[in-house]
Amino acid sequence: MDSYIPYGRQSINEADIAAVVRVLQSDWLTQGPMIECFENAVAQAAGAKYAVALSSATAGLHLACLALGIGPGDRVWTSPNTFVASANCAMYCGAAIDFVDIDRYTRNISIEALEQKLAQAELMGTLPTLLIPVHFAGLSCDMAAIAQLAQRYGFRVLEDAAHAIGASYQDQPVGGCHYSQATVFSFHPVKIVTTGEGGVITTNDEAFYRRLLRLRSHGITRNPDEMTQTSEGDWYYQQLELGFNYRMTDLQAALGVNQISRLKEFCSLRRDKVQYYLQKLPKDLIQLPKYSVESAWHLFCINLRNEKERKRVFDAMRLRGIGVNVHYLPVHLQPFYRNQGFNEGDFPCAESYYRSAITLPLFADLSLCNQDYVIQSLLEVLEIE
Ligand SMILES: *Cc1c(COP(=O)(O)O)cnc(C)c1O
Numbered sequence: 612m613d614s615y616i617p618y619g620r621q622s623i624n625e626a627d628i629a630a631v632v633r634v635l636q637s638d639w640l641t642q643g644p645m646i647e648c649f650e651n652a653v654a655q656a657a658g659a660k661y662a663v664a665l666s667s668a669t670a671g672l673h674l675a676c677l678a679l680g681i682g683p684g685d686r687v688w689t690s691p692n693t694f695v696a697s698a699n700c701a702m703y704c705g706a707a708i709d710f711v712d713i714d715r716y717t718r719n720i721s722i723e724a725l726e727q728k729l730a731q732a733e734l735m736g737t738l739p740t741l742l743i744p745v746h747f748a749g750l751s752c753d754m755a756a757i758a759q760l761a762q763r764y765g766f767r768v769l770e771d772a773a774h775a776i777g778a779s780y781q782d783q784p785v786g787g788c789h790y791s792q793a794t795v796f797s798f799h800p801v802k803i804v805t806t807g808e809g810g811v812i813t814t815n816d817e818a819f820y821r822r823l824l825r826l827r828s829h830g831i832t833r834n835p836d837e838m839t840q841t842s843e844g845d846w847y848y849q850q851l852e853l854g855f856n857y858r859m860t861d862l863q864a865a866l867g868v869n870q871i872s873r874l875k876e877f878c879s880l881r882r883d884k885v886q887y888y889l890q891k892l893p894k895d896l897i898q899l900p901k902y903s904v905e906s907a908w909h910l911f912c913i914n915l916r917n918e919k920e921r922k923r924v925f926d927a928m929r930l931r932g933i934g935v936n937v938h939y940l941p942v943h944l945q946p947f948y949r950n951q952g953f954n955e956g957d958f959p960c961a962e963s964y965y966r967s968a969i970t971l972p973l974f975a976d977l978s979l980c981n982q983d984y985v986i987q988s989l990l991e992v993l994e995i996e
Contacts, residue, residue: 612980612981612984613932613981614932615932615933615934616932616933616934616972616977616981616984616985617801617934617972617974618801618910618934618935618936618970618971618972618973618974619800619801619802619909619910619972619973619974620800620801620974620976621800621801621805621974622873622877622974622975622976624873626869627866627869627870630865630866630868630869631862631865631866633865634861634862634865635862637861639861640860640861640862641858641860641861641862642858642861643861644861645861645864645865645868646664646858646859646861646864648864648865648868649664649806649811649859649863649864649865649867649868649871650662650663650664650811652867652868652871652872653776653786653796653811653813653867653871654813656776656777656784656786656871656874657776657784657785657786657787657794657796657813658783658784658786658787659786659787659788659794659813659814659815660814660815660817660820661813661814661815661816661817661820662811662812662813663811663812663814663820663823663824663827664809664810664811664858664859664863664864664867665809665810665811665812665827665857665858665859666808666809666810666856666857666858666859667797667799667808667809667810667857668696668771668773668795668796668797668798668799668809668810669696669699669700669810670810670827670855670857671795671796671797671810671811671812671857672696672697672699672700672743672769672771672795673700673703673704673855673857674812674823674826674827674855674857675700675769675792675793675795675812675823676700676701676703676704676706676741676769677704677826678793678819678822678823678826679741679767679769679792679793679819681701681704681706681740681741682704682705682706683704683705683706684706685701685704685706685707685739685740685741686706686707686708686709686737686738686739686740686741687700687701687706687707687708687709687739687740687741687742687743688708688709688710688711688725688728688739688741688742688743688766689701689708689710689711689720689742689743689744689745689771689942690710690711690713690719690720690743690744690745690747690961691710691711691712691713691941691942691943691957691958691961691962692713692718692719692745692747692938692939692941692942692961692964692965693745693747693771693939693942694773694939694942695942695945695947696771696773697743697745697771697942698710698942698948700743701741701743706740706741707951708948708951709739710942710943710953710957710958710961711724711725711728711742711958712724712958712959712960712961713747713958713960713961713964714960715960715963715964716901717747717750717752717901718747718748718750718900718912718964719744719745719746719747719750719751719752719753720742720744720745720752720757721960722753722756722757722760724960725742725757725760726760729760729763729764732764733764738764738765738766739764739766740766740767741766741767741768741769742757742761742766742767742768742769743768743769743770743771744757744768744770744771745771745773745774746770746771746772746774746775746778746785746907747774747910747938748774748900748906748908748909748910748911748912748938749774749775749777749778749803749906749907749908749909749910750775750778750903750905750906751775751778751779751780751785751905751906752770754768754770754780754781754789754790754791755781755790757790758790758791761790767791767792768790768791768792769791769792769793769794769795770785770786770788770791770793770794770795771795772785772786772794772795772796773795773796773797773799773802773810773909774797774802774803774907774909774910775796775906775907775909776796776802776803776804776874776907777803777804777874777875777877777878777907778878778905778906778907779905780905785907786813787813787815788813788814788815792814792816792819793812793813793814793816793819794812794813794814795810795811795812796810796811796812796813797809797810798810798811798863798867798870802909803874803877803878803881803907803909804867804870804871804873804874804877805866805867805870806859806863806864806866806867806870807862807863807866808863809859809863809864809867810859821837825837825851825852825854826852826854826855826857827854827855827856827857827858828854828855828856828857828858829850829854829855829856830850830851830852830853830854831848831849831850831851831854832848832849832851833847833848837849837851838851839851876975877975878907878908880975880976881907881908881909881973881974881975882904882908884908884911884973884977884982885900885902885908885911885973886902887979887982888911888971888973888982888986889902891986892913892986892989893990893993895916896915896916896917896993897913897914897915897916897993898913898914898915898916898967899913900912900913908973909973910938910970910973911970911971911972911973912938912968912969912970912971913968913969913970913971914964914967914968914969915967915969916967917967918963918966918967920993921966921967921968921969923992924969924989924992924993925937925969927988927992928969928985928988928989928992931984931988931992933971933972933984933985933988934972935969935970935971935972936969936970937965937968937969937970938968938970939965940965941958941961941962941965943957943958943961944962971985971989972985
């Protein structure tokens, strides 16, 4: 058994290592051929026409917002049960942020709450321009319902799928953008597939895709068709707008290509471990997540029936070397967002979910012996009054 079991971690095999070493021995550490290989691999896995590789999912959310035209005067709505990056991207663009409370069962944006908030916003003339649904823990939001509301109220949809590569919705992979303008994936080491740091935006819109490529690299183009005048020679390029350096390196992309080839295996290992937890954990003291074969199972989050026990259980598990965690502190209660006018009580389901939530270790290489230790420890800790 390991002396410390984290809640999530990468799985790196010999082929992953060899792929990175090959890039180190090649001519291109960045802006080389592995970027397109990785983009093609992600586009294929997600069932989208285009993919743009970036330095992080945070960069991806930022660029996608910019390319969707989000700026001052716009309202962006997202889930309070997410990592701060889902909201920060709106702030980078000078837009206003608001949240939609979650469904206690799926832990995703509640369609009911969304409908109510939209009806109210229509009366007040405060409809959002963009909604960023978050596929929490790898379970897709109800995208068909969201797309219907998007059509009716005239907002656009950007999927935060940082947790959800390998997930599906209505038998189609998440990231195919059938109900959204774009989808953003994260490849941070705690996520399902890793490139160290990294993110990808998928889309089916060619003009949007070309804009993202430009924004990723300073707003510069080398494509004569995009230039404002004829090229002066092979050295010539034009900066058309203010972009960034949000590029991924070829070292990361090569790791990503091999990791994506292991995606199905990762998801199936995660599903097996989830089923084992569901089979072994007691339903009287904890509320277990709903099983779904379509979830990518990035996280395994339970709720204690008695929220007053959360801190004690959390501390006792940590003392036993188990890296339990909590996902998520509601974003609107962060001091930065309280300063934007949000308060306790604004999104009661997300807040009450948070108060009793604990994330148990779940990752592809979690051994049976370690998982048994997590389960045994939790049972013991729960029984101590
Ligand atoms: C991890 C995460 C991000 C940010 O991803 P990075 O690649 O670390 O920038 C965004 N949204 C959610 C929901 C996340 O979990």
